[in-house]
Amino acid sequence: MAGNDLSDPFEWAEKRLERELWPREREFIVSGGWARSNDLNWADLRSPEVATDENRFDARLIRWLLTKDLPGVTCRHEGVELWGLWIGNKLDLEEVDCGRSLKANACVFEAPPLLQDAHLKHLFLQGSILPGLNAHRLTCAGNVFLRKGLESNGLVDLAGARIAGTLDCIGSTLSVTEGRALNCDAAVIGAAVFLSDGFTATGEVNFVGAKITGQLSCDGGSFSALQGRALNCDSAVIGANVFLRNGFTATGEVNFVRTEVTGNLRCRSAKIEGVFDAEGAKIGGGFFWEEISGAVEALDLTETSVSRLTDDTASWACVETAKLSGFRYDSIQSDMTVQDRLALLARKGERTLTSPTTKPSTRRDFDPQPYSQLAKVYESMGHRIDAAKVRFARDERLMWAAFARAMAQSKPDTFGKGTAILSLIWGRIYRDTFGFGHAPFKALRTALLILIATWWLSDQTYQRGEFAPASPVVLTSAEWLDASQQGCKAQQVEGCTMPLQLWEQSTAYRDYETFSPALYALDLFLPLDTLGQEDAWAPSKDRGAFGLTLYWARWAVQLSGWLLLATAAAVFTGVLGKKD
Template sequence: MEELSRKKFRDLSEAEERVVRAASDGTEADCRLGGGSDPEKVDTWPATRNVRADLIRWLCIDRAASEQVDPKGIQIQGARITEPLDLSFTNVPFPLVLSSCRLEQDLNLKSAKMPLLSLQGSWTGAIDAEGLKLEGDIFLRKGFNAEGEVSLIGATIGGDLSATGGTFKNLKSDKNPNPTGYALSADRIKVTGGVYLRNGFSAEGAVALLGATIGGNLDATGGTFKRPNGNALNPDGTKNETALNADRVEVAGGVFLRNGFHAEGEVRLVGAAIGGNLNAEEGTFRNPAGNSLNADGIKVSGDVFLNNGFSSVGEVRLLGAEIGGNLDAEDGTFKSSNEDALSADGIKVSGDVFLSKGFRSAGNVRLLGAKIDGQLEVDDAWLDLLNLDSAHITGRFLWQNIHKEPESYFPNKEWKTSLDLTNAKVGSLADQAASWPEKGRLRLDGFVYDRITAGPDAKVPTDARVPVDATARLRWLHSQPDELGFRPQPYEQLIAVLRQMGYEHQIAKVAVAKQTDLYEYERSDLGRWGKFWSWFLYRSVRYGYEPWRAFIWMAILVLAGSIVFSIARLPALRVMVPSDQGAYESDETTEKAPLPHYYPQFHAFVYSIDVILPFDLGQKSHWRLHERRPYDFVYWLFEFYSLLQLFVGWVLLLVAAAVPAGFIKED
């Protein structure tokens, strides 16, 4: 091997001699011949550490030379690789390991094939490895540093892609005046094992994994991702604000963006498919002007964790996502300069959703049209708005301990929580009265719930109980905005639930309040007569729930009539007279003479009853109102009252009878 190399290359450096010798022996060529081991301090390295890129290429592609290379491959430690190393379109039959080396110019591995590639601890320029095919792993870890874009677009990795502790920079410089904006491009890469961008991994410039296929995990635990600086553009001409783009990625395992993960710029997982969990526990996502995490249409077989110190500045999007387990945002912090902090319209969750244990959202939380097979727990939380318009929650909706006091993350913020349950449906409702929104910040039209799950509990403070009494629930209904107008459905829903729960004694209050509120709503469509009829039913029988009130009113009417008709019988008026001619003449001729013995005496109270009843008690048939002279005003006054009492009495009787007959329906 040494003889062949000397014929090809004259004046081999000491490091090159070691490389040739070690390649044939299957050992590592230690080229650290003074100047330390840090590739960053390459200026202190002597020329004896130089290894020409052409020598490495010759060892890889020359048949005579490569046949003498040990199957363990080329292993070089601490060398300065001069000139560009071009192994594009080559088929290297052995591993290539360059540890803690300094590659002073670019590395070209386009469409190359080899068993394994390791650049562990090495410093390089740009790397073009599009279409690279590796039977095993690729190591860009433990101090690896690339200044320029590392491209693995369309590569095939038979093992792992490990960049743990690696640094990827694609910044504007004298050597790189027009950076692409991408630090690591791995679109459509296929990795049989896992992809590890963790524990000290750092990228300044976008990391792209669009359409990648990963057989293991995508693990970015503790990794740092920063959007491109300057004015790097996307292919469509828009500014590149992406820190990590994994749209349409397919991961058989889990995706871990946790425990110190930090992103400055948008993290994208749009349309991704994840076989395990999406775990962003204690992760930090910052993109104040846009989306911090965009996972629209993502499919996660396991759980999604945005919890335990998760922090987002910018909008988190999960529109149309499908989650096979839980969505856990306990102790998560969401902040957005736009209206929405967490948008999950149309999300489908097979398990539970937790917005609790210190959950904070300075911005709207949207779950419009969400489908949650488990429960939605909102407990010990600070939030501006929870929008559940048209959401469907199979289990319990828990709403309690909603804080209004300042919170340490937002010490100067005034919390005024709103809750929109328009057209939502939940299995059961467990809401705390103390956590109800203020007047005008609650929407309930179309809200359907099967039951209220808890009632008063002596062991629980009053303000922590879930109320089921009509008085409290009416206060809840009246928290809706006045500008919405009268909406009957919330009342009817509460009545149905109270009836199903056996609280019959509470139903009447709600039903009466419903009709009263309808009557008092000035812009309703009742009309003048409709409002009068509603008022009459309320006063007379409480809309059918208290029919006995009609008889009280009739009793009052009878008493009033007895007074009026007593006055009509006074001698000074003589408006009430006997109906019989003989008795009338006797009554007219003398003021004190008794009536004929056969004639019944006048009783004002009984006469008043007789006016109302449809049958005769003997008073109205023997006594009548008499017009003393033409156009007798006094007579017509009493006649009008008599007809009015008759009409009102008959209406009260009919209303009282109509309730048990079902003509006046409750509710």
């Protein structure tokens, strides 16, 4: 605080200003760093619209006071505090280490303040208007408040700043004609960052490599990129939550590539026009993607890891391309059904395969990892049926992708393509029969169809007499030999009775194994040979079309039975269709 005689500091200041001191400048010297406009309305703080002798103030006085150049004047302990002034000349505090606060609220700066490498206690520029701010490598022991109607028409540069407290830009407006509006590259902020509740930026907001101990709140903020990125948090480290909610809007890319977030990344009730890139991000809490509107060109979650995924179908519908390769999460909290999930995965982005041909390739590879991840989470949450559906869809896509790759080879490879066709045929059989091992009870349907078909064919063959007893004793008996002589010799002709139908009238037939088409079909299908029908009866391949068909078909029925039972055993024991 100055003494009673201020003639020396007044004279010293007027000599350097080359004019008489304005009223607010005299007030500033008298108080040791405090001045306000007489027109200031405390109930409605507004910066002055025009400069007058009553609100004019030269910024050089601030430096002279803080560097103790003003003779006989000591800066007040609270620091410099200005209200509603029109500040001319450049406020130059470069490399000034004063440990005092700088408060210039509801003021107008004619030139961008220079605070590069300065050391301050607090920096408050609430409601002020300035053409930019250079606070590169600023060290602040407390808070930086650029809020409550602050307007900057140039770059606000806090790159490399060390702020022990909060960076508060609530309700401020930052705009540039090109490049960045707010630059916090590699800044270290000891508390939270607020770019919310009416915060508006026209130009990139940059937090690349920044370290924020608290939360990053952009709730209700508006971010518009002139080109490229609207919000850039590439490789930032955030110690709490990230909030992009409640009217958050972004026109341009939102970048959280390789960002580490200790808490949640919440995107809710937000509008995004552009790319949302969180490739390689590590989110300790949940990733929330809810009530999103706008046109999201791409949502990139490649190699992103989160603890919990909370989302909805409508929000994913806003995403043109979903990049999900390597996306990992431990649980899901959502109303989305497994069908919704599969529809999303069906349109996820895939890597384009390069082709050795001269024509550009339009083929896209298939990445199964997002399906496996979803199935794993469903399994851990107890939704085993949903997990099986996801694995089924994945394996079907894998089957077709492998076939497409083999058939698209530019060099002639007859063997390879032939193998691919056989693999596809087997794959489709395996799919329809066992659901790629994830729906093994489909085999019951296949087995039932085979049994019904064999039952019908056996019954029709027997009804036409195109069966014969298979026992050598019967075939050499007098009754059968007599029936064979009197009956049809080969194919059925008019007026001819089949030997079987004649033999049925003999006494020997009554004591023979009764034919049952159902048991015969089951005896053929099951590789047990315990029902006796296959040993007792055989179709006659030379006595009619049905007998000939069944004669050869029984081998296929037996083979299918062996394959189905063997494959079923492999599936149920986990050799095939293992749960990944």
